[in-house]
Amino acid sequence: MSEPAVLPEARGSSRRTTLPAARRSGRGQLVQRIILAAALVLLLVAPLYVEEFWLRTGFAVFGAIVGAIGLNLLVGTTGQLSLAHAFFLAVGAISYVFVSGTSGGFSTQVSGLGLPPVIGMVVGVLLAGLAGLIFSPMAARLRGIYLGVASLGLVFIGQHVLNTWTSVTGGFNGRSAPNFSLFGFSFSSTDPQLFVLGVPFREAERLWYLGLVLAIAAYVFARNLLRSRPGRALQTLRDSEVAASVMGVDVQRYKARVFMVSSMYAGLSGVLYALSIGSVAPESFGLEVSIQYLAMIVLGGLGSVGGAALGATFVSAMPLLFQRYADAVPFVGSPGQGGIAAGEAARYLFGLAIILVILFEPAGLAGIAARLKRALSRSRGRAEPPPSTDPPPPDLSTDRRPSDPPVQGSTR
Amino acid sequence: MTQFLSLLLNGLSLGALYALIALGFVIIFKASEVVSFTHGSLLLLGAYSIARLSETLGFYPAALLGIAITAAAAFVIERLIINRLRGAPVISLAIVTIGVDIILLTELIRRIGSDILNVPHPWAGDSFRIGDVGISQNRLIATGVAGVLIVVFFVAFKFSSWGVAMRASAEDGETAALMGIRLGRVSALAWVVAGALAAVAAIFLVGTPTPGVSAAVYTVALRALPAAILGGLDSTGGALVGGLLIGVSESMASGYQDQLAFLGRGIGDVVPYIVMIAVLLVRPSGLFGTKELTRV
Numbered sequence: 001m002s003e004p005a006v007l008p009e010a011r012g013s014s015r016r017t018t019l020p021a022a023r024r025s026g027r028g029q030l031v032q033r034i035i036l037a038a039a040l041v042l043l044l045v046a047p048l049y050v051e052e053f054w055l056r057t058g059f060a061v062f063g064a065i066v067g068a069i070g071l072n073l074l075v076g077t078t079g080q081l082s083l084a085h086a087f088f089l090a091v092g093a094i095s096y097v098f099v100s101g102t103s104g105g106f107s108t109q110v111s112g113l114g115l116p117p118v119i120g121m122v123v124g125v126l127l128a129g130l131a132g133l134i135f136s137p138m139a140a141r142l143r144g145i146y147l148g149v150a151s152l153g154l155v156f157i158g159q160h161v162l163n164t165w166t167s168v169t170g171g172f173n174g175r176s177a178p179n180f181s182l183f184g185f186s187f188s189s190t191d192p193q194l195f196v197l198g199v200p201f202r203e204a205e206r207l208w209y210l211g212l213v214l215a216i217a218a219y220v221f222a223r224n225l226l227r228s229r230p231g232r233a234l235q236t237l238r239d240s241e242v243a244a245s246v247m248g249v250d251v252q253r254y255k256a257r258v259f260m261v262s263s264m265y266a267g268l269s270g271v272l273y274a275l276s277i278g279s280v281a282p283e284s285f286g287l288e289v290s291i292q293y294l295a296m297i298v299l300g301g302l303g304s305v306g307g308a309a310l311g312a313t314f315v316s317a318m319p320l321l322f323q324r325y326a327d328a329v330p331f332v333g334s335p336g337q338g339g340i341a342a343g344e345a346a347r348y349l350f351g352l353a354i355i356l357v358i359l360f361e362p363a364g365l366a367g368i369a370a371r372l373k374r375a376l377s378r379s380r381g382r383a384e385p386p387p388s389t390d391p392p393p394p395d396l397s398t399d400r401r402p403s404d405p406p407v408q409g410s411t412r
Numbered sequence: 413m414t415q416f417l418s419l420l421l422n423g424l425s426l427g428a429l430y431a432l433i434a435l436g437f438v439i440i441f442k443a444s445e446v447v448s449f450t451h452g453s454l455l456l457l458g459a460y461s462i463a464r465l466s467e468t469l470g471f472y473p474a475a476l477l478g479i480a481i482t483a484a485a486a487f488v489i490e491r492l493i494i495n496r497l498r499g500a501p502v503i504s505l506a507i508v509t510i511g512v513d514i515i516l517l518t519e520l521i522r523r524i525g526s527d528i529l530n531v532p533h534p535w536a537g538d539s540f541r542i543g544d545v546g547i548s549q550n551r552l553i554a555t556g557v558a559g560v561l562i563v564v565f566f567v568a569f570k571f572s573s574w575g576v577a578m579r580a581s582a583e584d585g586e587t588a589a590l591m592g593i594r595l596g597r598v599s600a601l602a603w604v605v606a607g608a609l610a611a612v613a614a615i616f617l618v619g620t621p622t623p624g625v626s627a628a629v630y631t632v633a634l635r636a637l638p639a640a641i642l643g644g645l646d647s648t649g650g651a652l653v654g655g656l657l658i659g660v661s662e663s664m665a666s667g668y669q670d671q672l673a674f675l676g677r678g679i680g681d682v683v684p685y686i687v688m689i690a691v692l693l694v695r696p697s698g699l700f701g702t703k704e705l706t707r708v
Contacts, residue, residue, distance in 0.1 A: 081503045138692070141696045148506060149447070152634075152685070156681070156685045157685050157689075163676070163678075164675070164676030294510065348515055348519075351515035355508055358500075
């Protein structure tokens with residue numbers, strides 16, 4: 001599997017050299033901002049109107065978005081295939097329940113430190129990052145598919161270790177996750193009772209805002225990272241390691257660091273998962289979780305931060321929606337009756353979606369969005385060339401015969 | 413000592429089966445530059461169809477038909493998906509096989525449910541003894557069949573025109589194509605062979621000492637992936653060595669589980685991955701894999 005060294009493809013350069021001034025001009029940008037602002041307002045007022053199911057689904061989605069953005073930095077931006085994401089999620093989630101949980105337990109004795117949940121969350125993120133850093137010498141040495149399979153091993157080994165370490169994880173039965181609180185403000189249903197505009201703010205409402213804030217923070221951080229010097233370095237690394245090292249990018253160090261950052265994202269996502277489910281067991285961080293996250297970023301569009309968020313929304317919300325509307329969706333039945341179970345239906349759908357995306361739209365949902373935007377601005381008859389911020393033009397992304405092909409996707 | 417010999421023998425027989433599966437990974441990788449994550453569910457497909465068919469047809473016809481079905485499924489996957497993506501990045505190709513795997517596996521697990529399907533091997537659960545060392549007859553036959561298949565494979569790989577075409581296209585696809593080798597056909601054939609090998613392995617993997625066809629067979633098949641990787645993804649000999657190494661170490665770790673109690677229960681299941689990571693740390697391209705060279 002010798003990959004001949006070539007210069008990075010020209011496809012990247014067109015968008016990388018886009019001047020910021022040219023990018024900001026035009027009415028399209030304004031419209032886009034208005035839409036973004038409107039979406040934000042909608043998300044902010046949602047807890048006042050929608051019912052608990054949607055808020056809980058939303059919180060799970062926010063957690064998945066954080067994790068997907070992290071994985072996308074690694075796989076999409078840097079081109080390092082990792083199937084170990086589930087393991088880093090587990091490290092985050094379990095560190096949280098260990099640090100903030102209390103000793104005790106029903107069937108299995110577990111110990112806990114009982115520290116404030118904020119500390120638990122921070123420790124979760126840091127430990128996941130540390131786990132990533134420990135694995136990174138491996139990651140820096142291995143290339144492409146070898147890394148993918150080695151990281152697959154990490155999931156199985158990690159699960160075994162965590163299952164064995166019952167005093168921390170609760171073993172097969174798992175343990176419950178403590179409620180989150182921030183400087184004395186509890187994210188639980190009571191204490192203090194809270195009403196906003198006559199709507200009771202219970203756990204679901206409070207967690208919604210927590211998830212929203214963290215997801216936006218994760219999004220902004222990743223976007224800024226990609227636009228910064230390290231971000232450019234990572235993209236060059238993906239396109240050609242040789243070119244990157246010739247340009248002065250310390251390949252090993254950057255690979256190690258992006259692995260760490262991605263694991264920290266996973267750690268935070270794991271903490272949110274623990275909060276959303278209310279309990280944590282090592283069993284729930286198997287290979288299929290890693291594959292789900294991979295599905296998210298492939299569907300969203302490799303390398304695109306916004307795409308990762310879209311993909312995460314799609315993949316994580318679908319099973320929940322199927323479950324809820326089992327009667328309305330064709331072929332799907334509730335458990336026990338005929339038809340396909342909700343989880344299975346969702347798996348068929350995203351398995352199929354992965355194949356179709358890779359076959360026909362390698363830039364994913366982000367690519368489709370960009371195409372729509374271009375079509376929209378063209379139909380308005382603007383003479384100005386379309387805004388070139390986003391994914392590569394389709395003619396280039398469908399060209400499948402470059403000799404050292406970069407992972408497809410944009411650098412948004 | 414008896415225990416050691418018995419574990420070694422069982423490990424070698426298990427390893428021979430892993431080697432069959434790993435050979436499939438390797439030839440697919442050589443022919444189409446794809447690491448097939450679909451292999452686990454292809455193997456499960458083979459096991460499932462053999463178990464279902466043998467209810468009516470009897471064992472031998474069912475086994476043949478099951479092998480044919482699996483090979484056909486691999487062929488369809490190659491033609492419909494992989495062939496269209498020729499030249500796409502390795503990572504995209506790996507991800508697309510994961511997509512196929514999700515669908516196939518979900519369907520199979522839905523059909524199998526929580527049952528354990530039984531494959532009625534004519535040799536049943538008998539065991540064979542050499543002195544104090546025992547091995548199940550299933551595993552013994554497996555070793556024989558795997559050995560024969562591996563020899564046939566290596567001979568074909570070396571001498572048949574298919575083998576030569578395959579090696580040529582793995583060496584340099586474009587030149588091979590210019591020489592008149594049809595890359596699409598080579599790749600399709602590789603998938604068919606890999607599918608058939610997986611199905612053969614499936615026949616024996618679901619016999620004693622394993623209880624039968626259940627969803628767990630998938631994770632067993634997955635352990636052939638470390639075998640292929642640690643031998644070197646593009647080395648057929650590596651797949652053989654990797655398979656045996658993984659088989660023996662898994663068997664040893666499970667057999668001495670009591671002495672290894674501090675490592676936790678079920679350590680045997682993760683030992684393949686530990687061995688793989690240890691080997692990759694020292695040799696990033698596997699034991700016999702071609703080292704990646706970069707020229708500037």
